[in-house]
Amino acid sequence: MIEHHGSCHCGRIRLTLSDEPIEVSECNCSICRRTAGLWHYCSPDLISVGGEGVAYQHGDRSLDTWHCPDCGCTTHWTATDPTYARMGVNLRMFEPDLWRDLPRRLVDGASY
16 A cells, blocks of 8 residues: 655654545635645545644534644544544645646535
């Protein structure tokens, strides 16, 4: 199995992705516009997060958007509902070779 390793800028939060992204999602909701994330969505079983981040909830409080308390990078999001079997990882935390040439899909989160 292939693994991709990434981290926030300072390295406090480390990410291991055991999945092969085929596209990246760009969301236009109020938080994603500001963090400029490129999102890959998959099962939480395919992403390992090391280090301690800080969660931020906004809107309907259905997601925890995680960022590093030191460098501020937004690294991933998790659902507040533990039965929701999907999470998002910000592919910008990985080397550009992983995401640079992937097709982009617009997610109209501003309309939710």
